Amino acid sequence: MNISQAAKLSGLSVKTVRYYADIKMVEPARNIQSGYRSYSNDDVAKLNFIGKARRFNFSINECRELLSLYQDKNRSSKEVKKLTLAKIASIDEKLKEFHSLRDELSHLVNCCNGDDRPSCPILDELSK
Amino acid sequence: MNISQAAKLSGLSVKTVRYYADIKMVEPARNIQSGYRSYSNDDVAKLNFIGKARRFNFSINECRELLSLYQDKNRSSKEVKKLTLAKIASIDEKLKEFHSLRDELSHLVNCCNGDDRPSCPILDELSK
DNA sequence: TCTTTACATTCCAGTAACTGGAGACTCTAT
DNA sequence: ATAGAGTCTCCAGTTACTGGAATGTAAAGA
Numbered sequence: 001m002n003i004s005q006a007a008k009l010s011g012l013s014v015k016t017v018r019y020y021a022d023i024k025m026v027e028p029a030r031n032i033q034s035g036y037r038s039y040s041n042d043d044v045a046k047l048n049f050i051g052k053a054r055r056f057n058f059s060i061n062e063c064r065e066l067l068s069l070y071q072d073k074n075r076s077s078k079e080v081k082k083l084t085l086a087k088i089a090s091i092d093e094k095l096k097e098f099h100s101l102r103d104e105l106s107h108l109v110n111c112c113n114g115d116d117r118p119s120c121p122i123l124d125e126l127s128k
Numbered sequence: 129m130n131i132s133q134a135a136k137l138s139g140l141s142v143k144t145v146r147y148y149a150d151i152k153m154v155e156p157a158r159n160i161q162s163g164y165r166s167y168s169n170d171d172v173a174k175l176n177f178i179g180k181a182r183r184f185n186f187s188i189n190e191c192r193e194l195l196s197l198y199q200d201k202n203r204s205s206k207e208v209k210k211l212t213l214a215k216i217a218s219i220d221e222k223l224k225e226f227h228s229l230r231d232e233l234s235h236l237v238n239c240c241n242g243d244d245r246p247s248c249p250i251l252d253e254l255s256k
Numbered sequence: 257t258c259t260t261t262a263c264a265t266t267c268c269a270g271t272a273a274c275t276g277g278a279g280a281c282t283c284t285a286t
Numbered sequence: 287a288t289a290g291a292g293t294c295t296c297c298a299g300t301t302a303c304t305g306g307a308a309t310g311t312a313a314a315g316a
Contacts, residue, residue, distance in 0.1 A: 002292075002293080003292090003293070004292070004293085013274090013275085014292090014293090015274070015275060015276080016273085016274065016275090018293095018294090019273075019274060019275090023273090033282090034281085034282055034283080034293080034294090035281085035282085035293085035294065035295095036282080036283090036292090036293060036294075037293085037294090049254050052253075052254050052256075053254055054273090056229060056232070056233060056254075057226075057229055059272080059273090060272075060273065066251070066254065069248075069251065070251050070254070075246055075248075076243065076244040076245065076246065077240050077241055077242055077243060077244075077245065077246065077247060077248035077249075077250070077251075078242050078243060078244060080240070080248050080250045080251055081237060081240045081242040081248075081250065082242075084233055084236065084237050084240075084250055085237060087233060088230060088233050088234055088237065091226050091229060091230045091233070092230065094226055095223065095226050095227070095230065098185075098219050098222055098223050098226070099223065101184060101185055101219060102216060102219045102220065102223065104184070105184060105212055105215060105216050105219070106216055108212065109209060109212050109213060109216065112205055112208070112209045112212075113205055114205055114206050114209040114210075115204065115205060115206060116204040116205075116206060117204065117205065118202065118203055118204065118205065119205060120197075120203075120205035120208050120209075121205075122205070122208045122209065122212055123194070123197065123198050123205075123208055125180075126177050126180045126181055126184075126194065126198070128180075130263075130264075131263090131264075132263070132264085141303090141304085142263095142264090143303070143304060143305080144302085144303065144304090146264095146265090147302075147303060147304090151302095161311085162264075162265090162310085162311055162312075163264080163265060163266095163310085163311085164263090164264060164265075164311080164312090165264085165265090182302090187301080187302090188301075188302065188303095257316100258315100258316085259314100259315085259316085260313105260314085260315080260316100261312100261313090261314085261315100262311100262312085262313080262314095263310105263311080263312075263313095264309100264310075264311065264312085265308100265309075265310065265311090266307100266308090266309085266310100267306105267307090267308090268305105268306090268307085269304100269305085269306085269307105270303105270304085270305080270306105271301100271302100271303090271304080271305105272300105272301095273300100274299105274300085275298100275299080275300080276297105276298085276299080276300100277296105277297090277298085277299105278295105278296090278297085278298105279294100279295095279296095280293100280294080280295090281292105281293075281294065281295100282291100282292080282293070282294090283290100283291080283292075283293090284289100284290090284291080284292095285288100285289090285290090285291100286287100286288085286289085286290105
């Protein structure tokens with residue numbers, strides 16, 4: 001199938017699918033006459049896999065790792081679990097950061113009158 | 129003072145401070161002889177301000193806005209509050225995303241044996 | 257004074273993961 | 287035959303820096 005159908009089936013944009021071909025992550029066959037990319041069902045399955053992994057916040061390189069594990073019939077689940085645990089840990093980091101950020105900002109907002117007078121505890125805090 | 133001291137006082141890297149000069153956010157005077165950037169205390173205060181705002185996850189453009197409000201003696205606190213509330217909302221978005229991501233991933237990890245056999249619910253989920 | 261060393265300058269490239277657009281070619285339908 | 291849709295490649299832009307090369311300047315020691 002052509003790229004637009006592969007894109008539709010995998011829920012990705014055409015640009016993204018072409019990008020994944022460029023970076024050699026999912027390299028489809030080519031129609032020799034037209035030069036058009038020609039995607040198999042297998043290719044679409046990979047695109048789907050990658051799309052999901054990306055939505056799970058795995059980076060492109062992590063997706064590559066996962067993809068090779070996915071395609072390796074002899075892989076152990078240990079490796080995948082390890083990668084996923086690391087990902088969870090990094091998400092926890094981010095959560096912590098964002099939580100404290102949120103708390104500080106909302107504290108500042110609560111102290112701010114929000115009227116038309118120039119006094120503003122938010123700016124005061126930023127300039128300390 | 130020279131750039132390295134301005135960097136030290138503001139807690140930013142020299143590269144970053146130079147970058148902020150390049151993008152015309154904090155433009156110091158120049159020593160005519162040497163061409164070296166020459167930072168005033170006022171410049172350092174701005175750098176500090178920006179550094180803090182960046183740590184509060186404001187983008188460079190938002191920092192520009194905040195900075196101009198900061199320097200505008202006639203600004204109202206309303207504007208700043210609005211910007212900050214929007215920032216909080218976007219942080220909340222991210223928090224929600226990351227929370228659900230985390231939950232899904234840890235669910236998958238809990239279902240995974242993590243042994244040397246190839247069966248792996250994580251990959252199974254990704255390939256569905 | 258000379259020399260070393262530390263610090264400064266500019267400019268270019270790379271990061272991550274795409275996205276947008278230009279110009280050209282191909283396919284399909286009328 | 288031609289219009290319109292789809293595809294191709296290639297280049298640039300996004301965000302906020304960071305690293306490195308080649309070169310110039312300042313300060314301190316011998």
